[in-house]
Amino acid sequence: SESDRACADKLLERICADVSDLVRRALAVTLRNSTNLPHHLAKVLIADIDSIAVPILTSSPVLTDADLVDVLKSPAAAKVRAIAQRQTLSLHITQAIVSFGDSAAIAN
Secondary structure (H helix, E strand, O other): OHHHHHHHHHHHHHHHOOOOHHHHHHHHHHHOOOOOOOHHHHHHHHOOOHHHHHHHHHHOOOOOHHHHHHHHOOOOHHHHHHHHOOOOOOHHHHHHHHHHOOHHHHHO
16 A cells, blocks of 8 residues: 555665665665665665665666766766676666776676
8 A cells, every 4th residue: 555655665764774784785685676666765775885786786677877877977886887787778878887887897
C-alpha cells in the first residue's frame, strides 16, 4: 500500500544516514538491483564512499544517464570503473567514460 511504501522509504532514509559504513554498504549491496530503490536514495548512496557507491553504480536500474554523467565528471576512479562495468550502457555514457575515465575504465 502507499502508506507501507512511505514507511519503508522513511526506514531506508534512516539507514542511508547511519553512521556505520557497514550498515550503509549492506543496504547498497542488498538494493543494488532493485527497481524499488527510491531515486533520491540511490543518489545519496552513489555520493557515499566507494565501498557503498560501487554496488549501486554497477547495477542500479534507477540511476539515469544524468546521474551517471555527474559521477563520471568526478575524480573518483573506482566509481568511474563501476559505471563502466554496468551490463548495458547508452552511447552517451560510453562516450563519457572515454572522455572522463582512465585506461582501466575504458578497458571494461
